[in-house]
Amino acid sequence: MGKLEIKTEKNGDKLNLTLVGTIDEDIDFNQHSLSGVKEIDLHLSGVKSINSCGIREWIKWMGGSSAEVLRWHDCPKPIVDQINMVDGFLPSTGKVLSFFVPYYNDDAGSEKSVLFRYGTEFTDSEVKPPETVKDEDGNEMEMDVIESKYFKFIKK
Amino acid sequence: MNRRGLSLRYKILFLLTAIPAVALAAYLVLAMRVFESDKIAYVFDATSNMSGTLASQIKTQLNSVLIGAKPLFQDYLSNTNEQGRRSFSARGEELFQEDSQIDAIVVYRRESNGEIQTRAALEKTPGLYLEALGSSQATLAQEINEAIRSGRSIRSLGKDDRVLITERVGSDSRMAIFAIITRLSETAEMFRTSISQRLYLIDQTGTVIFAPREFQDANLKVAVPLSFLKDPSKKFVQGAETITDDKGEVLLASYSKVGFGDLVVVSTVAREKALSAVGILLRKSLIFFVILLCSVVIVSLLASGRLTNALSSLFVATKKVSEGDFNVHVDVKSQDEVGALADNFNLMAAEVSRLLDQTAEKARMESELQTAKTVQETLFPESHSHLGGLEISGFYEPASECGGDWWHYCQVGDQTFLWIGDATGHGAPAALITSAAKSASAIIENMQVGPAAALALLNKSICAVSKGRLMMTFFIASFDQKTKVLTYANASHEAPFLMKPSAGPLKKKSLLPLNEVGGPRLGQDRETVYEEAKVQLEPGDMVFFYTDGIPDIRSPENEEWGERQFVKAMIEAHQDFPTAESSVARFVETFQAFRQGSQLVDDVTFFVVKNQDSEAGS
Numbered sequence: 071m072g073k074l075e076i077k078t079e080k081n082g083d084k085l086n087l088t089l090v091g092t093i094d095e096d097i098d099f100n101q102h103s104l105s106g107v108k109e110i111d112l113h114l115s116g117v118k119s120i121n122s123c124g125i126r127e128w129i130k131w132m133g134g135s136s137a138e139v140l141r142w143h144d145c146p147k148p149i150v151d152q153i154n155m156v157d158g159f160l161p162s163t164g165k166v167l168s169f170f171v172p173y174y175n176d177d178a179g180s181e182k183s184v185l186f187r188y189g190t191e192f193t194d195s196e197v198k199p200p201e202t203v204k205d206e207d208g209n210e211m212e213m214d215v216i217e218s219k220y221f222k223f224i225k226k
Numbered sequence: 227m228n229r230r231g232l233s234l235r236y237k238i239l240f241l242l243t244a245i246p247a248v249a250l251a252a253y254l255v256l257a258m259r260v261f262e263s264d265k266i267a268y269v270f271d272a273t274s275n276m277s278g279t280l281a282s283q284i285k286t287q288l289n290s291v292l293i294g295a296k297p298l299f300q301d302y303l304s305n306t307n308e309q310g311r312r313s314f315s316a317r318g319e320e321l322f323q324e325d326s327q328i329d330a331i332v333v334y335r336r337e338s339n340g341e342i343q344t345r346a347a348l349e350k351t352p353g354l355y356l357e358a359l360g361s362s363q364a365t366l367a368q369e370i371n372e373a374i375r376s377g378r379s380i381r382s383l384g385k386d387d388r389v390l391i392t393e394r395v396g397s398d399s400r401m402a403i404f405a406i407i408t409r410l411s412e413t414a415e416m417f418r419t420s421i422s423q424r425l426y427l428i429d430q431t432g433t434v435i436f437a438p439r440e441f442q443d444a445n446l447k448v449a450v451p452l453s454f455l456k457d458p459s460k461k462f463v464q465g466a467e468t469i470t471d472d473k474g475e476v477l478l479a480s481y482s483k484v485g486f487g488d489l490v491v492v493s494t495v496a497r498e499k500a501l502s503a504v505g506i507l508l509r510k511s512l513i514f515f516v517i518l519l520c521s522v523v524i525v526s527l528l529a530s531g532r533l534t535n536a537l538s539s540l541f542v543a544t545k546k547v548s549e550g551d552f553n554v555h556v557d558v559k560s561q562d563e564v565g566a567l568a569d570n571f572n573l574m575a576a577e578v579s580r581l582l583d584q585t586a587e588k589a590r591m592e593s594e595l596q597t598a599k600t601v602q603e604t605l606f607p608e609s610h611s612h613l614g615g616l617e618i619s620g621f622y623e624p625a626s627e628c629g630g631d632w633w634h635y636c637q638v639g640d641q642t643f644l645w646i647g648d649a650t651g652h653g654a655p656a657a658l659i660t661s662a663a664k665s666a667s668a669i670i671e672n673m674q675v676g677p678a679a680a681l682a683l684l685n686k687s688i689c690a691v692s693k694g695r696l697m698m699t700f701f702i703a704s705f706d707q708k709t710k711v712l713t714y715a716n717a718s719h720e721a722p723f724l725m726k727p728s729a730g731p732l733k734k735k736s737l738l739p740l741n742e743v744g745g746p747r748l749g750q751d752r753e754t755v756y757e758e759a760k761v762q763l764e765p766g767d768m769v770f771f772y773t774d775g776i777p778d779i780r781s782p783e784n785e786e787w788g789e790r791q792f793v794k795a796m797i798e799a800h801q802d803f804p805t806a807e808s809s810v811a812r813f814v815e816t817f818q819a820f821r822q823g824s825q826l827v828d829d830v831t832f833f834v835v836k837n838q839d840s841e842a843g844s
Contacts, residue, residue: 095651122650122774126697129750155699156718174790195454214790219721219739 075116077223082165085106085137095123106137115144115170116124125156132161143186147215153223160223171220172205173211180205181214195223234532242526243331250515253510262504269500270466273423273480273493278464280425281482281491288380288486291391291408294325299395299404302333302346303538304496312402313346322348327408329388331353334403342370343717345402357385357650362390366807378486382435383407387414389435401632412438423495426450430458430488448472448675450494452479469498523547534566537700540571551623552579595627602657605664607635610807612838614707619806620833621814625828630656631773631831632663635669640707643671643680644835647700647748648719648773656829659698662691663748677702677715678756678833683746684757685717688749697749701771703740710763710837713739718747722771723796728764734793740769765839766803770796775828779817782824806834 074091085107101193104110120128132140133210140163146152150169160166170183186192191199203211260317260838265428301318312333314322319592322331324761332355338734349355359366372379373392380391391406417425417436427436432447434457449472454460466480476497481490536558543554552575558568602624608618613638622631630649635642647663649656664686672681680702688698699719714722721741729736742759779787799812813832 122648122699123696125747126650130519155744157576157744158718216734216737216739216793218737218743221843222739223743 073097078102085110086113087111087117088113092118093120093124093128095121095127097124097127099127099131102131103207104131104137107135107137109139109141109193110135110137111143112140113143114149114167115146117146117149118150119148125152128152129156129158132164135161135163140164142166143168146183150220150223154219155184156207166223173216174214175205175209175211178205178207178209180207180209180211182211192221192224195225197224198223227230233534234537235530238533242530243480243523245558245607246522246756247515247519250518251448254511254515257511258504260376261400261507261599262501264724265504266468266497267424269478269495269808272479273478273495274464274466274482276425277482277491277493277606279365280413280416280427281484281489284410284427284489284491285484285486287410287413288391289486291327291406292393294327295331295393295404296326297321297405298328298348299393299402301403303396303400303402311345313370314348319348324348326356328406329409330358334405335369336374338403342367342403353801355407359387359390360384366405370405373403376487378487379429380489381429381433382781387411387436405710409443412831423493426483426492426494428490428492430454430490432726432766435489440799444493450477450479450492452481452492454481454490469724532560533536533564536560537566540564540568543571543575546589547575547578549714552576552582583746586588592627598654598657599624599627602661605632605634605661607633608821611635612703614636614640615838616642617703617806617836617838618644618808618833620831621810622829623832624657624829625775625826626653628654628657629831630660632660633771634664634667635830635833636667638671638674642705642707643677644703644705644771644833645700646719646722646771646773646833647717648829649698650696650777655696658691659696660687663698663700676758677704677713681715681717681748681756682754685748685754686752689752692749694749695809697747699773703769703771705763705835707836710839711760712740712769713745713760713765713831716741716744716757716797717754717756720772720774722757722769724746724761724763725800725803726764727766732801732803733795737793737797745782763837763839767837768803768806768809769802769835770800770832771835772832773829775826776817776832777832778827779821780820780824780827781789784824787820791820792817800834803836806836809834 074089074093074097077088079086083115085104089112096170126201134139140161141162142160145166145168147170153166165187168185168187171186173184174180182205184200186197186199193199199213205211236252242480248314264686276532279581282535285666288677295371298314298318298321301321305313305315306312306317311666321638322328330347330349331700334342335345335756336342343635354362360383369379369381369390369392373394376583376668377394378392380389382389388407388409391408393406395402395404395540406770409622413605414436415493417427418439420438424438425439426434428434430447434441434444434446441449443449451469454462454465464480464482466478468476469479470476477494478500479492480630481492481496483490509783532705541557554575556568556571558565580735606622610620612618613635618635622629622633624631630653632645632647637643645667647660653790663684666684673683681700684700698717699720700717701722703712703714721739725732726736726738740759743757745756746754747797777789777792795816799816
């Protein structure tokens, strides 16, 4: 078993992909062709990390897609960082429908990832974070990202 | 060969011979004991049979003499002569002459005064009786008294095969004592000439009647001290015992009562002679064992030779290995454990040889990498500089000998160019790309183009070199010394952070990422056109350029430093907007404290520039 597991569900022209693991130079996306489908839903919450070699393979894989609609769900921070930094990581047809934003409380040492959903916590032009995010003990948490950098992709 | 102690071959030889030798010796001792016991039992059985048979024969012979004498007894007792005294009749004399067994017969009577008187005598030859008695006449009275007491006595006359039988007939006033001289020639010869064993005919006091010719004693008691001779009261019919004679010789003796008077036949065999067969068997067995041991030694020598030859080959081979010669091959044909050992040794030697070659090759490659590292270090600028109104200070540490990160600065006219890039992966391949980037930059910086055009040209260069297999993220900025405007273009690189003292105390939210523009990585698409963005720098403004290896720094416990700690360290290092050199030193100190010498996961590169206008203005 490789470092990345890809679960595929094809339903007519629709393809559901669930990725779990690490995306690096060992990944072989050729076994999971994206051609021949019109809609693709990518579920990425299980992606732990991605390195520069993995980015190269990812961009080639995404470039092979002919899908008219490419929806990205539950993007973790490593994916959002690459969307913001690497031009072409998110294809032009791709749209992020939800992504995680890390929060933390330095005093309590608590951490939490909050899912931001399209239409609720963000739109095509702005981000509307929850007014307060609290940990299990009720401690107020602050966002663990540099907002101007992390939400950059929304305003692209 | 440098061996210690006894050779393995001789140890094996010793084992293979010692074990059968000890086993054979033990068997021999045991077998000899059993055989000896059995032989002694056999000899006792044979001599007992012999003495018993001989006793029966003598008894028969003597009884035959008495049967022949009885008509003479009756004749004497029933006949009276002219004087009115008992005497042999003419008929009696005639019977005597006809009897071939009796040489003489003399009649004695004990008178009332106890005196022994001769009453009658018949002799085949006149004077024969007295001649036969010879010196025994002195003990004749004892014989007669013994016959009166026990009814019968018999003794040898010493000279030849004649014996004197004294027989009491009747009792009280009618009692007569008949002394008969008869010959037991065959019997006497048998006792005298026995070969395998010595035969004695004795009475119960040990007095010898017949004995082997060489035996000269009159009594057997001293020469052969049999138990019944020591204890006359002992009752026995037949017996056997082991005794030592007067010469110290051990004898196997058996004896049987004759049943005529108190005669006893004694048979003795020297134990040594009786067991001579044991000695022969022992000698033959020893010869056989010696032959067997010699065979074992020869077979052992051959077998141990095969084994030790193989081991010697292995020994020589291991010695060569210990001297550093791994090109050895042990040729052992055997299919046993030694053969398997030799095969494994050959495999091991081959593997060690291969590993040595591999190690040498690795050393060569490491040497080349070290050279590459030295060459690559020349690609980097001085870590601290003041250039075109900027103070520049940087840090670079590759994750391995060669890194895929590169940073650079240069001045072209009024423009100070700042370059930072990160090749795909790290190590030698990435280092080669950075080398290409450096070469290209040396040309580009003289072309007096802006950051976007510089990125585009650099992209073409990387595309040509890597052919899509390797890519680089890159960020180029140019600082105009006159206008204090920082123009930048980005090829998917980490956006540098601008920190402005005018924004108040430095916080996370006041970090300004220079991410207004971005484009594909270098090497991805040859025709990429990059955009530029501008930002006005104020006096004291600082910009932190970095690669993505910084958040990946790990502690000895493999804990990731992470973006939060990275940002926190960056804010702390720039909190009071110190010199670029100080901020770099602070930042390095922080992450090195976390890292504690752990191996880097990715190359770490960063540099800080500070607009020195504040100092200049002040």
